[in-house]
Amino acid sequence: MNSGNHRRMIKKMLFFSDQEGIMNRYLREKENWDPHLQNTKEFIINSFQNPATKTIAILGSGWLLDVxxxxxxxxxxxxxxxxxxxxPQIRKKVEQYSNVEVQEIDITGGGIKFVWKLGTVGEKKIDASYLLSFKPSEPQLSFEPDAFISLNILNQLDILLLDYLxxxxSCFTDDDYQHFRKxxxxxxxxxxSGKPGCLISDVEEENIDKHGTSTKQRLIHTELPKHFRSKQWIWNFDLSGKYHRHLQTKMQVQAIEW
Ligand SMILES: C[S@@+](CC[C@H](N)C(=O)[O-])C[C@H]1O[C@@H](n2cnc3c(N)ncnc32)[C@H](O)[C@@H]1O
Structure with missing residues (x-):
């Protein structure tokens, strides 16, 4: 796919507006986000004590708010x-570091194109079993890093894909979506997890209505890797009732290092 088509696909699937949305929400909720961003940065700084780990890939770096x-x-x-x-502001910012590179790639291992293709064939031609045939392949990074940081992205990877689908x-069932997400x-x-790494991710979303009634939803649908260090905290994600109308949204965040 050429870069014009790639941009169009990413735009239509709302990756640009989602990224802008992150910055806008951060500016609105700065006071509530700062402790979460600080916790994330601290967890990362205290990771990777082994000096043999010399190179790293940071997956989901976005605005670098938490880097x-x-x-x-x-x-x-x-x-x-x-x-x-x-x-563009981030590309500009990292120019000052001679040892920092950027790469744009789909880290689901092909999920974006897979879903895009479904969207282009027309509903009549979509077979309900198609979603089950997704076989991700390892993303080809510009260099092979010694370690990974998965940065507030694990539960985000499927969201825009499922929204687009x-x-x-309407031919897929909730079970099909759940299988794809998993x-x-x-x-x-x-x-x-084949290399040293750390991961920070929302693991549970809590929504609280004006009467104080709370509902919780699990966001991770598989086991996290075995780890030797961990930390948990609550992220006051949206207290203004804009993410879910009239609800306050809090995330339970889990950080692990393996
Ligand atoms: C919730 S943000 C993480 C916060 C981010 N570190 C920041 O400071 O903005 C998730 C990031 O993952 C990126 N992302 C989402 N799906 C992706 C995919 N399939 N491949 C690569 N990046 C993806 C988004 O563009 C976004 O920048």
């Missing part, structure tokens, strides 16, 4: 920032 880039650039010989799109077709998360963890 202690300065410290990591001192610690590692080479850093690869990986995202489906790097905002749901808009294009296979994306399992693939991500299988890929990155």
């Amino acid at each position: 202690p880039l300065e410290k990591l650039a001192e610690r590692f010989e080479k850093i690869l920032l990986v995202d489906i799109h790097h905002p 749901k808009e294009k077709t 296979s994306i998360q399992q693939f991500h963890l299988k890929w990155i």
Whole structure:
């Protein structure tokens, strides 16, 4: 796919607007987000004590809100920032680091194109079993890193893909979606847990209405890798009632290092 088509696909599947949405929500909720961002940065800084780990890929780097880039650039010989799109401001910012590279690639191992293709064939031609045939392949990174950081992305990988599918077709069942979601998360963890790594992810979403009634939803549909270090905290994700109308949304966040 040429880069014009790629951009069109990413735009239509709302990756650009989602990324803008992250920055807008951050600006609105800065006070509530800062403790979460600080916890994430601290967890990362305290990871990778083994000096043999010299290079690293950061998956889902986005706006670098949760990346202690300065410290990591001192610690590692080479850093690869990986995202489906790097905002121009971030490309500019990282120019000052001679050991930081950026790469735009789909880290689901092909999920974006797989879903896009379904959206282009027309609903009548879609077979309900198609979704089960997704076979992710390992993303080809610009260099082979010694370690990975999976950065607030594990539960995000399927969201825009499923939104797009749901808009294009009604032929899949909740079970089909659940299977697809699970296979994306399992693939991500299988890929990155073959090397040293750390992962920070929302694991549960809590929504609280104006009467204080709370509902909770699990966001991770597979086992996290075995780890030797972990930390948990609550992220006051949206207290203004904009993410879900009139609801306050809090995330339970889990950080692990293996
Ligand atoms: C919730 S954000 C993580 C926060 C991010 N570190 C920041 O500071 O903006 C998730 C990031 O993952 C990226 N992303 C989502 N799906 C992706 C995919 N399939 N491949 C690569 N990047 C993806 C998004 O573009 C976004 O920048």
